[in-house]
Amino acid sequence: MIRSKAIASWQWAALILLRVIIGWHFLYEGIAKLFNPYWSSAPYLVEAKWFLSNIFTMIVTNPQWLKVVDILNISGQIAIGLGLMIGFLTTPACIAGLILLALYYLANPPLVGFKSSMPVEGSYLIVNKNLVEFASLLVLSLFPTGRVAGLDRLVFGPLKSQVSKEG
Amino acid sequence: MMSLEKDKEEKKKNQRLRRRDILLSLSTLPFLGGFFVAWLKKRKYDESKKQAILKELGISPKAPAILPEGTLKRSNQVIRLGIIGVGSRGEHLLRCAGFVHPDWLENRKRAAKLNPLDKSLEIFLSQEDANCLLTAVCDVYEPRAERALMASKYVLRQGKIVEEKGAKRYRFYQDLLRSPDVDAVIIATPDHLHAPMALEAVAAGKHIYLEKCMTRTADEAVKLYDAVKASRIVFQLGHQQRQQESHVRAREIIKRGLLGRITLVETTTNRNSPEGAWQYEIPEEAGPHNIDWDQFLGPAPRRPFDVYRFFRWRCWFDYGTGLSGDLLSHEYDAVNQILELGIPKYAVASGGIYFFDDGRDVPDVFHAVFEYPDREMTLIYSATLASDRYRGRIFMGHDAWMEVGETLTVTADPESTRYKELYLAKLVEPAVPLFSFRPGAKGIDTVTSASERYFATRGLLYSYKEGKKVDISHLHVLEWLDCIRQDREPSCNIDRGFEEAITCHMATEAYLRGRRVEWDPLNRRII
Numbered sequence: 001m002i003r004s005k006a007i008a009s010w011q012w013a014a015l016i017l018l019r020v021i022i023g024w025h026f027l028y029e030g031i032a033k034l035f036n037p038y039w040s041s042a043p044y045l046v047e048a049k050w051f052l053s054n055i056f057t058m059i060v061t062n063p064q065w066l067k068v069v070d071i072l073n074i075s076g077q078i079a080i081g082l083g084l085m086i087g088f089l090t091t092p093a094c095i096a097g098l099i100l101l102a103l104y105y106l107a108n109p110p111l112v113g114f115k116s117s118m119p120v121e122g123s124y125l126i127v128n129k130n131l132v133e134f135a136s137l138l139v140l141s142l143f144p145t146g147r148v149a150g151l152d153r154l155v156f157g158p159l160k161s162q163v164s165k166e167g
Numbered sequence: 168m169m170s171l172e173k174d175k176e177e178k179k180k181n182q183r184l185r186r187r188d189i190l191l192s193l194s195t196l197p198f199l200g201g202f203f204v205a206w207l208k209k210r211k212y213d214e215s216k217k218q219a220i221l222k223e224l225g226i227s228p229k230a231p232a233i234l235p236e237g238t239l240k241r242s243n244q245v246i247r248l249g250i251i252g253v254g255s256r257g258e259h260l261l262r263c264a265g266f267v268h269p270d271w272l273e274n275r276k277r278a279a280k281l282n283p284l285d286k287s288l289e290i291f292l293s294q295e296d297a298n299c300l301l302t303a304v305c306d307v308y309e310p311r312a313e314r315a316l317m318a319s320k321y322v323l324r325q326g327k328i329v330e331e332k333g334a335k336r337y338r339f340y341q342d343l344l345r346s347p348d349v350d351a352v353i354i355a356t357p358d359h360l361h362a363p364m365a366l367e368a369v370a371a372g373k374h375i376y377l378e379k380c381m382t383r384t385a386d387e388a389v390k391l392y393d394a395v396k397a398s399r400i401v402f403q404l405g406h407q408q409r410q411q412e413s414h415v416r417a418r419e420i421i422k423r424g425l426l427g428r429i430t431l432v433e434t435t436t437n438r439n440s441p442e443g444a445w446q447y448e449i450p451e452e453a454g455p456h457n458i459d460w461d462q463f464l465g466p467a468p469r470r471p472f473d474v475y476r477f478f479r480w481r482c483w484f485d486y487g488t489g490l491s492g493d494l495l496s497h498e499y500d501a502v503n504q505i506l507e508l509g510i511p512k513y514a515v516a517s518g519g520i521y522f523f524d525d526g527r528d529v530p531d532v533f534h535a536v537f538e539y540p541d542r543e544m545t546l547i548y549s550a551t552l553a554s555d556r557y558r559g560r561i562f563m564g565h566d567a568w569m570e571v572g573e574t575l576t577v578t579a580d581p582e583s584t585r586y587k588e589l590y591l592a593k594l595v596e597p598a599v600p601l602f603s604f605r606p607g608a609k610g611i612d613t614v615t616s617a618s619e620r621y622f623a624t625r626g627l628l629y630s631y632k633e634g635k636k637v638d639i640s641h642l643h644v645l646e647w648l649d650c651i652r653q654d655r656e657p658s659c660n661i662d663r664g665f666e667e668a669i670t671c672h673m674a675t676e677a678y679l680r681g682r683r684v685e686w687d688p689l690n691r692r693i694i
Binding site: 016019020023024027028031035038046057058060061082085086087148149150151152153154158 | 188189191192193194195196198199202206210283284605
């Protein structure tokens with residue numbers, strides 16, 4: 001168990017801010033897709049480069065699967081975003097976010113010799129924004145910030161260490 | 168006493184802790200509130216911007232596309248088709264009417280297995296039943312005639328391939344045209360044979376689907392025009408992009424005057440492959456023993472057998488007009504469909520054989536400029552067969568410019584009079600199109616070859632009908648068949664064909680004569 005003594009309030013606050021910001025990003029990504037009638041994961045999947053490219057291409061070619069993937073992606077992003085922002089089921093939300101980000105990264109990793117025709121706004125080598133967000137979520141998944149500030153605190157109770165600190 | 172006080176204090180502390188828990192639990196909720204406020208604000212802003220622009224343009228974003236009437240109704244009348252010329256285009260047109268060679272099905276199945284994005288088989292199988300029988304086939308090259316005979320036996324009916332009796336082969340097209348078993352004929356031969364065959368078809372009372380360019384010369388165009396006009400046959404010229412949804416949209420946009428006064432239209436061809444430059448493969452088994460060379464020559468100058476001239480006929484003026492009749496014709500017809508331009512007053516042209524010096528006499532880099540003084544505008548066509556740099560098809564108006572291919576975008580001109588207010592209100596900016604139209608369904612598929620990619624970007628391959636991808640050549644053939652059944656004029660009738668042929672021949676004549684040519688509408692000749 002994480003000992004609050006090892007973590008000062010301002011350190012928790014920074015972690016919670018990180019959680020809210022990543023949550024905001026996920027939520028808006030999901031909502032923007034939900035309200036864009038033209039959006040489909042197809043262009044992203046079809047660009048897939050690495051060892052998952054066959055699976056992704058198969059998804060694109062099957063309209064039913066593509067629809068399922070689109071729905072899963074949109075609803076997943078919205079649910080993860082909400083969970084992170086309000087601190088509800090924080091750890092499962094982090095893990096689900098890690099899975100999605102891993103898939104995004106693996107589809108189009110900026111490895112040497114890989115050239116994606118998807119437009120990118122920066123310059124990346126191996127590390128891109130998906131990977132940075134992945135690493136950030138990995139950190140968050142190890143700290144139950146929802147039980148410090150979030151609905152998890154109300155539902156599952158505050159961290160024991162936090163109670164003892166107050167006592 | 169002491170314990171009571173202690174209890175009280177404990178209670179207070181618990182309450183404080185409980186309050187603290189609730190506060191901390193909900194502490195990040197304001198961010199969520201902030202998120203939705205920001206999101207709604209953005210939505211409202213985007214929506215009001217969109218509404219203001221659409222109001223200004225008078226466009227409904229969801230208005231259904233107007234598809235030609237011919238594709239909407241189907242009657243039961245079975246039409247008996249004949250085909251003359253079954254090269255790759257002819258075979259494609261047969262598939263558009265539902266007749267398919269089993270080899271093609273196998274090839275496409277294999278292609279789809281290798282590349283799951285290859286949807287050509289799926290698109291074919293979802294075609295509408297054209298309700299035709301292929302009764303007659305004529306080709307001067309044996310293997311092609313055999314292929315067509317085979318295709319005539321396998322017909323797509325309601326998504327399934329059914330076997331039919333099949334067609335009869337005719338050695339001479341004249342016999343095919345005289346056959347009482349043929350109601351309508353598809354002519355997909357080299358250009359120099361178009362006019363003689365179509366004239367005989369008119370005389371025999373057969374409806375005609377004729378591939379572009381309508382004729383090889385202006386004189387032939389005049390003759391064919393008069394013959395078709397004096398007849399009751401239904402004539403369709405093979406400019407399938409008449410069925411392209413984005414072109415129909417483009418017409419609406421022009422009709423609403425959204426571009427302002429158009430003074431310049433620029434249209435282009437860029438290809439960069441041997442196949443795109445008409446260096447088609449020569450089959451090993453081809454020779455004088457299985458090619459009827461005399462029939463191929465027809466009205467063309469006599470010369471000894473030449474397998475290159477037979478398969479790569481587009482490279483010589485004896486049989487076609489090069490870029491002019493092959494690709495300018497499509498570009499011109501697209502612009503004519505959208506602007507109803509008609510025949511230009513003047514034309515100049517230039518170019519040369521700069522890359523594919525393979526014995527051809529038609530240019531591989533070619534440009535033509537057409538003047539329309541009555542419309543106060545110029546049409547420019549510029550082509551190269553040795554660079555793939557995409558240049559688009561652009562309509563330039565004082566208020567906006569429009570790019571039309573399979574998709575369509577309208578961009579407001581920063582110096583526009585009409586959109587001045589929108590610019591001042593920062594509702595539009597040059598980097599963002601005022602309006603864009605992307606037809607069709609979600610998802611992605613692929614085009615397989617370089618020339619196929621060229622055709623796709625020009626809107627010459629596919630469009631979408633009710634969200635389903637369709638081959639526009641199929642729609643064009645269907646329209647023709649429906650017009651035959653309903654005795655109506657198809658979209659690319661003899662009037663449009665005449666305009667297409669004369670415009671292309673003005674460019675060819677200007678190139679060959681090395682000077683500006685003029686259309687004399689009274690005497691109907693190029694001077």
